Amino acid sequence: MSKELKRTPLYPLYTRYGAKTVDFGGWELPVQFSSIKEEHRTVREKAGLFDVSHMGEVEVTGEGAFPFLQYIVTNDLERLKPGKVLYTPICNEKGGVKDDFLIYQLKASHYLLVPNAANAEKVVRWLREQAPDDVTIADRSATYALLAVQGPLAASIIQTMTETDIQDIPFFRFQEKVVVAGIEVLLSRTGYTGEDGFEMYTSHENAPLLWEELLEAGKTKGLLPCGLGARDTLRFEACLPLYGQEISESISPLEAGLTFAVRLKKNSDFIGKSALIEQKKTGLSRKICGIEMMDKGIPRTGYDVLNEDGKRIGLITSGTQSPTFQKNMGLALIETPYTEKGSTLYVRIRKKTLKAVVVPMPFYMRERG
């Protein structure tokens, strides 16, 4: 490792909680604290605390912010209002995904975008290239820390730390200037685990105290610090795409099954729109689908997927042994004719060709109360 790894403001606390760190796209981040399986189970049954401060934060402001962002994103910002969050991909001209992120509407002329860490600089550059004079792009990634509390007990834990009635915040809504344990945060009911939960944006200097206060408040409810390993297995079971795997510059959001976030009928042009319309018209030649192994073996990113005749029909984008179901499962980008539920296909795992079947997505969906 020649380049020095970036660290979040919580880095000094990691060792105290037993973290094992890894190089994650240039960031030294905890892959696990106790064990991926235990952390995964804790989030599904109780609640887990994640440091996701590596995520980017970009503010877009100005009179032209709304029409500008409408031109950049595939989702329709008409669905936003102050206090609401929207998930959207952004595309290149060919309809490939440049990044996917949440957009917070603070005011009609003020938005907060949260790009993936590895794409943050690229997104800022892309926005600046396109932005008209009445729009300002400010990279705030070095200002914000981001903590996520995820799991069925997340709301009840945070509620003990604040006077704001957080049950009043519905999924994909947020409130600014919420005081949690004396610390001001932007509190957002969002996450990347398939569970109920909150994400808290705060300053770098307040982040370590907030982390400690959350763990203290959640102790009796079983809250555990969790790493990126569990975050990945949790999002995998919920079939939430990971940039670089299910989506990339050469995979379209339609191929990735993100049709709910691609509004081809919205009242404005957007980058990639004509390519996506064309793709929809001619039909998708390949799609992301879920698979479950019938033979013994774990599918992993990049493994070839074959049909019965041994012809290559695609590849695995993500795969692991699902901690919730104890089954070896994968997400695969494969030729459309093979994506029917129940279809048999084969995964090349090292020297073996092992049988798998197409299964419905998402693998995991929480029960909503």
Added chain:
Amino acid sequence: MNLPKDLKYSEEHEWVKTEGEKVRIGITDFAQSELGDIVFVELPEVGDEIEADEPFGSVESVKTVSELYAPLSGKVVEVNEELDDSPEFVNESPYDKAWMIVVEPSNEEEIDELMSADEYEEMVSED
């Protein structure tokens, strides 16, 4: 770090226990701890020949696949079938319940080239 003194160790984090004419092989406590939760173990079959420094199987954690490199050459005479259903033994009991294979070495000298517990400990603490 748990490193039994009566075992020999390879650079690829396997332990080797001499039992008369045969040797028993598994992975070290250090290795299992680095890998995290083991969810799958793939081993050769009885009768297979393994060759020193060549892969003879793999262990998979939730996150990654790691090849198992043979610490010596020989013929596999026993395989721990229990790891099929209980791969977590590798985390819980790396030197006992999670032995992987028993081999008849074809070249006894290869055993002498392995490291002692002290030498292995020195190697892993340098990382």
